[in-house]
Amino acid sequence: MSEANINVQQYTAADFKSDQEVRWCPGCGDHAVLNAVQRAMAELGKPKENYAVISGIGCSSRFPYYMNTYGFHSIHGRAGAIASGTKTANPNLSVWQITGDGDALAIGGNHFIHEVRRNVNLNVLLFNNEIYGLTKGQYSPTTKFGKKTKTSPYGTIEQPFKVGQLTLGAGGTFFARALDNNIKHATQTFIEAEKHNGTSVVEILVNCVIYADQTHALITDKEHKEDRQLYLEHGKKMIFGKDNNKGIALDHGRLKIVTIGEDGITEADVLTHDAKNPDPTIHMMLSNMQAPEMPVAFGVIRSVDTFTYEKALEARIEETKAASKIHSMDELLNSGETWKVE
Amino acid sequence: MSEANINVQQYTAADFKSDQEVRWCPGCGDHAVLNAVQRAMAELGKPKENYAVISGIGCSSRFPYYMNTYGFHSIHGRAGAIASGTKTANPNLSVWQITGDGDALAIGGNHFIHEVRRNVNLNVLLFNNEIYGLTKGQYSPTTKFGKKTKTSPYGTIEQPFKVGQLTLGAGGTFFARALDNNIKHATQTFIEAEKHNGTSVVEILVNCVIYADQTHALITDKEHKEDRQLYLEHGKKMIFGKDNNKGIALDHGRLKIVTIGEDGITEADVLTHDAKNPDPTIHMMLSNMQAPEMPVAFGVIRSVDTFTYEKALEARIEETKAASKIHSMDELLNSGETWKVE
Amino acid sequence: MDKKANVVEKEAVVIRFSGDSGDGMQLTGNLFTDESALFGNDVATFPDYPAEIRAPQGTVGGVSGFQVHFGKRKIHTPGDYADVLVAMNPAALMANRRWIKKGGTVITDVDTFTEKNFLKAGFKTDDPITELKLEDYNVILAPVSTLTKEALKDSGLDNKSILRSKNMFALGICYNLFDKSFENTFNYFERKFGKKPQIVEANKKVLQAGYDYASNVHALPSYRVEPAKIEKGKYRSISGNQATAWGLLAAAEKANLPLFCGSYPITPATEILQYIAERQDLGAKTFQAEDEIAGICTAIGASFAGNFAVTTTSGPGLALKTEAAGLAVITELPLVIVDVQRGGPSTGLPTKTEQADLLQALYSRNGESPLPVIAASSPADCFEYAFQAGRIALEHMTPVILLTDGFIANGTAPMRIKPMSEYPTITPRFAKEGNSNYQPYGRPSDGSMTREWAIPGTKGLEHRIGGLEKMAVTGTVSYVPENHQVMTDERQAKVDQVVVKVPDQEVIGDASGDLLVVGWGSTYGHLHDAVDELRTEGHKVSFANFNYINPLPKNTADVLGRFKKIVVAELNSGQFANYLRINFQQFEYNQYNKVQGLPFTVEELKEAFKKYL
């Protein structure tokens, strides 16, 4: 299958629905993400058979069964390694890794930081519900400090990972954030992720209605959401708020909220988002913003183009082939020191 | 063994030498680090029996055999988890994890980021020689891009981890850097690491004379070393250079080198190092500085005090005990619903 | 109530409560069980959850069940087939059809018989009774929803809350059916909903309404199950996972060491970690690790530090722990590894039961790497075997694998509460402070092969251990060929020596005869019942259930040799049979195996064993 083969096709989201009954709890945030991925794939227009959707284990990891593409529901934590193998073996596939906060950051943490470091061209959709859903409610590496769960009956004593910080710490070239209840924005974010060359990590804040209901409520609750959600776009000003008059500015090396029209602040004082800046400093600050003090950033926070692992490998192989005298096993076997017995 | 027990003792470095012959290659950087650790422990003056030195597998991980303390040479990559268990089980011990760039960041990557996240009070000495020494010269996750090694005969195609960036990405509270050929400074750095409450990650640049000789030469070579090594001290100006007239300043959110006395620059323009700043932004920039463009930072780059995992657990247990009616198995077995058969 | 005149006496009865996940069947079943136990019956129960957290309402996938077996005799299993099936909707009927005893009683809520529900449950017609061929059964189509609403029409509760107490109506019917009082259940309502008197009243009312309804339905039989002759004492109901957790806590107490549990959640083992996490009041430390490898490794680190360390998991997790288990073997550190087996291979059938990790437990480590393996055989005896696993680990300085499985881990049964003073004290061989001649791998002269445990922090015992082969006695690294043989043999001898702690293998039935049924672990109950019934039928069959797998009891060959034939029955493809072939090649082993994610049924076992009689 050559690149030329990959023409834009006409699809609808329904073309990506498999015949399997979706088994998540009613109200689970995963439903919306499924919907958004199906829309994104339809919109991208790549041939359906070129998608491989690869997951680990968890509620969210049931995802591939519901997709009418090639799919692999693997073992807990290993989706990153398996997806890396699939993509390296066949760089023409569009590989989507589906994973949870437990799957990617607990048992799968090593594969996660290494796929990010290698910059394999994968789309990593990390469903962060801050809990182990499938095993019925134990704390995860993203569970908020102090939270009581089945394995922390007296409250956790662990600081959670910040997904963006960890991604950038591992040298990530792409980090974005989406929200289960904003399907339209999530769809666009997934499309951006697919378009990025390299490991595209998308943290999706999803709600587990059963074991961690309302864990993202500070951000999603109706009353405050406009004031606590900042939608970033490359090249656009970082403006948000109910009245669309709040902005993010840099003050002595730190981000702060300013109000346009107050204290002489104008739009010019507000930062313009530069997702393509190779320096990760501002991206790190943006991805670390937490409510209620600051708004939480959504959309593509960082997207820096560089070479990808699987393409670099292909290129190296082509160079080596061109430079080598050996092109078959027969040539290899007969190369170097040999002798004849007659 | 109670805290009271831990009086300052009189030791010399020799007290920490075991009777085992040191088996590293002549010229290996590990020898110097061993020396520095023994000096640091002697200087710290804690009872020798309270030290537990725990390693994985690798040349560097042979370390515990050479220490006359409690020691555990475990399996590849697992030192972080084992050390976390030891420290959590007995918070009175001073636990030193000895690990390599392969041991900690390849197979042990997950335990590494999680110990850092949990902030278990360990001293993690990460011997970074940018190679797998013990298995005779394969590239590691810190090997420089493009380097030819036994498993990359045509050059690597992978971006290396930056140890400081990864540590801070995982939420690290302490990061320092030391050099095998500066024993005195390394000794002091190890003492700082022990004094810090939490996971103290010290990246030690060591030279593998056999498989990656001179990998740090850009920093260590005689001619340039003063200009390429910046020794940080909390509260002190970031000044370095042959003539002690170079400094690090902040310019539009980026670090740059300035020369005191040129272009009107005075010492006041040079940054003062604040290792205790909870905001990791500057620490990240400092730890990411690379030669030859910038000097490489040595010493304690970040040291922020917060609660540690093992102490938080102990405190939680004490609270629970105080609040509970159950203090023995008999009480537990007889609690709740029971009935009698007569 | 003339109906009560013809009460039928029963030896034992199986009831299966089933309904939608939201129908409260687990609570209903537990309340019935408690009443039975308090009355003096012996009981065993098994819950049966759907694989999904919340499968779509009304579908077969969403059915939640709870089976209770109670009797006037010793109850060994939750029962194969239900005498009474309570099915709260058509899906529950559909899902459980195969589990109703021939001619049994079916109580179902006829108010849920709607076209939509039939469709969701996968019925092809609107007559589920005929479709399921239940004509010869005693089917009670009770208007449960209607009568519940009726009973609570003046309660002031909204419709949703009212329908939530439907399950109490069903429970009331069952109480009537088996002539039970419900004092204890009323007490439960008070305790549980004390702060909401409206709810307490509503539940009481509906329970009574169900009871009264049953009094008036003449088709309903009336049974009585007399109290059983049970060992005197105080009892509590316990699940296998809870008993395992508590047995480990008990071992820590008797060893006077803190318990450290390093684990990673995995079905069906997670609850052990949860039960231990609750016990911070007993000083237990749980470390929820980032993965299974960190689970066992933190435990090894804690063991090195001198705690009683354990790690808990299921098959796929055990696979991940084997490299580190080998480290515990070569360093000779005490450690208990609990494997709650589930359906395999790979992720397999995570919520189902199986016994297919036996060879994995025995042989999954690289190199010659022996360790003791023990298996529990009932929910309650998980306590005993967890305790023994801890005792062996601590007193013999070795990792020990304890095998349970989904069936006993989730099932519950009464456990007699023994005072802790009746358990043996556990005494590890600690090296003593100031022993200037401490040899980390010295073996005592008493033949026990157990090295001394020197705890970091103890003055003068500084030493180094590790995963490389070590010189005998001193423990320094050694590449000497002969020494490797010596250490290989010593490690094996140490495990063999554990046999001193292994009680002789018991035989249930006569000590010799035509057929010996051999089982291990959790199939105990079913095999026991099958053999009992065959014996009652006059067959010369006996039963040996193994709890100690490695080392096997001293008298094993003796036991096996006294029977004309042997049949090994297991929920796998023959792993214990193969293990016996390795150990006692002189005997012929027949096999009965099943790999369906389900326990045996007594019926199939009897049929299978009769072939050899």
Add this chain to the structure above:
Amino acid sequence: MDKKANVVEKEAVVIRFSGDSGDGMQLTGNLFTDESALFGNDVATFPDYPAEIRAPQGTVGGVSGFQVHFGKRKIHTPGDYADVLVAMNPAALMANRRWIKKGGTVITDVDTFTEKNFLKAGFKTDDPITELKLEDYNVILAPVSTLTKEALKDSGLDNKSILRSKNMFALGICYNLFDKSFENTFNYFERKFGKKPQIVEANKKVLQAGYDYASNVHALPSYRVEPAKIEKGKYRSISGNQATAWGLLAAAEKANLPLFCGSYPITPATEILQYIAERQDLGAKTFQAEDEIAGICTAIGASFAGNFAVTTTSGPGLALKTEAAGLAVITELPLVIVDVQRGGPSTGLPTKTEQADLLQALYSRNGESPLPVIAASSPADCFEYAFQAGRIALEHMTPVILLTDGFIANGTAPMRIKPMSEYPTITPRFAKEGNSNYQPYGRPSDGSMTREWAIPGTKGLEHRIGGLEKMAVTGTVSYVPENHQVMTDERQAKVDQVVVKVPDQEVIGDASGDLLVVGWGSTYGHLHDAVDELRTEGHKVSFANFNYINPLPKNTADVLGRFKKIVVAELNSGQFANYLRINFQQFEYNQYNKVQGLPFTVEELKEAFKKYL
């Protein structure tokens, strides 16, 4: 040279070159081997590195050795004991004393006999010959260093460079001893140091000096080993690890698929990864993963994508891969897992050899999780068995474990180069584009049980696979109890069916007799020689060496049944013997086991087997 008059003809000779790590003994050994092979001898070699990268100079720990066995007959092993020991310093003498054949020749550099060196080597006196009781040996105290310096005094080289060619002096002595030409060695110098003519000349000069020295030492014997009758053809020298790598490459070529190797370095398997990494010119992709789990998982991902995927490791790494291996079993994806066994348990003796991962390979996965297991038996046949492992994996859609070990992995032997056209084409069952009725877990009617492989990117074959139990044929998730049994049985039947690819078990010697020696894998050579010698002595003993472990060859029971006694000899505590007990309980198995990190010696085997004759 009248000395040459009394040349002794020899069947076969063992030389061991030994010296400090920096003395170039590996090169010396290899050059000698090449000369012998070119001359027409059969050869086998084994290097013996110190465990440390650079142990302190002059110590026993720092001694590096290289043993070569060459002969006019078929050579099966590198030899037990050396006819000639070259020892470049006292430490080399000390380290290898036990490996000299009684009365053999010892050539040592007397210039290194200094007090300091004696001390470092652990001698108690300054007379190593007496101290090591070498009086009855033919000890040549050659002034190697002095004469090397003498030979090069006008070379213009510095002292250090001069001393670096000492090894060529020793080689020259050996060439004289065995009457060898050194044309090929001279050629080597030209090729290697062509750009530094000074070095070429120096090496030639020293080699000649050594040769001339030997001509004048009358104590030195003169041997001749005639060419062997070897199968005609073109040969190359190959190590087991290289042969494994190339065999995998060959399978990829014959399957017309890219080779993907996902691995993590580990002794003694690392070289396989390295040899594959070199072969980017053949399109091979190596993925050096972050750990063993990622190694196998990237391979599984590549297999899913349609590559020929392999992962390579040693015992501790295999332990880490078992969970994922189970995933390959249940998803039925092709995959070769190579385990180069080393001394265990745990880290154990990483640079030493052992056969103790057999049961781990067979049984380490959770649940019933069968897969084929194959073992190679010599450096050269690693090529063949790696190829067969690939063929079975790809044509039967299953993971396959290939076992080799440190002994054959590091050892070298000549391999006859067969043209690739003589190897069978490998034809996986690909599902075809446009097959609208593709059933991921459908089984063909030909009984092979092999499901079809649908490669992502192929239009119309979109489907999902995973680790949960799957419905037969369709592959969708299924919790149906009977289906689990069906799939369990199908997976087993598929592996059993691989027997169609397994050749009948051969017996070396007569087809029946008094004793059958049974071995598997790498002990082939030693067992072969021991049996040959016993047969020469008139004993009715034969030998069966197993390469196919699971499934076993069809005629195994038949082979075993033809002998009065059976003895199973293995470098472990009896794992294959136990496996045979499981499979063929009807026979009695005697055992001979050794767990010392070393191969057998022919001598000890003969002695052991005589007990049964």
